[in-house]
Amino acid sequence: MSVNRELQDTIADMVDGRRGILAADESSGTIAKRFDSIGVESTEESRRFYRSLLLSTEALGDYVSGVILFEETLGQPDDRSTPLPQVAAAQKIVPGIKVDKGKGPLPGTAGDMITYGLDGLAERLAGYKEQGARFAKWREVYPVSPHNPTRLGLTANAEMLARYAAVCQSVGIVPIVEPEVLMDGDHSIERDAEVNEQVWHQVFHALHRYGVALELMILKPSMVTPGKDCAKASPEQVAEYTLRSLRRAVPAAVPSINFLSGGQGPEEATANLNALNQLWQSPWQLSFSYGRALQEPALKAWQGRAEQGPAAQQALLKRARLNHLAMLGEYRESLEKE
Numbered sequence: 001m002s003v004n005r006e007l008q009d010t011i012a013d014m015v016d017g018r019r020g021i022l023a024a025d026e027s028s029g030t031i032a033k034r035f036d037s038i039g040v041e042s043t044e045e046s047r048r049f050y051r052s053l054l055l056s057t058e059a060l061g062d063y064v065s066g067v068i069l070f071e072e073t074l075g076q077p078d079d080r081s082t083p084l085p086q087v088a089a090a091q092k093i094v095p096g097i098k099v100d101k102g103k104g105p106l107p108g109t110a111g112d113m114i115t116y117g118l119d120g121l122a123e124r125l126a127g128y129k130e131q132g133a134r135f136a137k138w139r140e141v142y143p144v145s146p147h148n149p150t151r152l153g154l155t156a157n158a159e160m161l162a163r164y165a166a167v168c169q170s171v172g173i174v175p176i177v178e179p180e181v182l183m184d185g186d187h188s189i190e191r192d193a194e195v196n197e198q199v200w201h202q203v204f205h206a207l208h209r210y211g212v213a214l215e216l217m218i219l220k221p222s223m224v225t226p227g228k229d230c231a232k233a234s235p236e237q238v239a240e241y242t243l244r245s246l247r248r249a250v251p252a253a254v255p256s257i258n259f260l261s262g263g264q265g266p267e268e269a270t271a272n273l274n275a276l277n278q279l280w281q282s283p284w285q286l287s288f289s290y291g292r293a294l295q296e297p298a299l300k301a302w303q304g305r306a307e308q309g310p311a312a313q314q315a316l317l318k319r320a321r322l323n324h325l326a327m328l329g330e331y332r333e334s335l336e337k338e
């Protein structure tokens, strides 16, 4: 099959107007933190058990079209020895893989970050593809301060995302491009809009220079919100600011925008997505690619106890279904109690 055909098929399987993406690709440090919050030790086996529980949730494929896995999970089996990528695929959930290798400070910028992992990426992708991955994800992180992101931070991070995306498409892997503007701090929603807009402009400029086919990628941005230390904005305000900035910076050729949750609570992330889909008929599908906002209730229900598995799966399925309804603009707060 041609590389282009592979990319088109993957986009068709992932973008159908009613399903989103489950981000289950927490790196070792992050998953240890999440497990710590429920008193569970993070071991190879506890991570395998938990992620296998998530992926075998019955009917999850009704609301989720893709799952982002961590490298370790790609090679792990469920209790019946079926590789986890196959467990996902059996539910019509496309398996994908986080391919960046974490982040560190960007020298010369006093506060900006940069992500590692481009060396040997094409070879790594070939291996992941053999294990079943059909898409990849790479995250650049932008802290906000009165002087960050700097001009250098904006161009350097955009360059990394574009180089990664171009390598992915050259080997038939759909790239998810994730520029995350962090919620940390006390910046206003106006400042957040300004930063996100600059970030997206630079990212799409770089994607253009690297010849990335916009029709064959997915954007995973932050929603435009005030910083965590400010009063929260209403879902309508978040939707208005986010759409205004997206319209100014993101070409209509991009098929789907799957937001990250970035520290929003589960109900908040669903209400915001719903408002986004109610506000305006957009050229892109507006969907989710949540980690914490999908998994938090499931983690709490699980508590590391095998007998709590079904409760954890119910909690995950409920969040996935409510976010599916938010994609249709049909979510209501009263559904939380059902």
Ligand SMILES: O=P(O)(O)OC[C@H]1O[C@](O)(COP(=O)(O)O)[C@@H](O)[C@@H]1O
Binding pocket: 023, 024, 025, 026, 027, 028, 030, 031, 068, 139, 178, 260, 261, 262, 263, 289, 290, 291, 292, 293
């Ligand atoms: O462990 P990392 O690499 O810091 O990533 C943290 C998470 O951030 C995400 O990109 C977004 O997750 P959230 O929706 O929880 O913000 C996930 O895909 C990833 O698991």
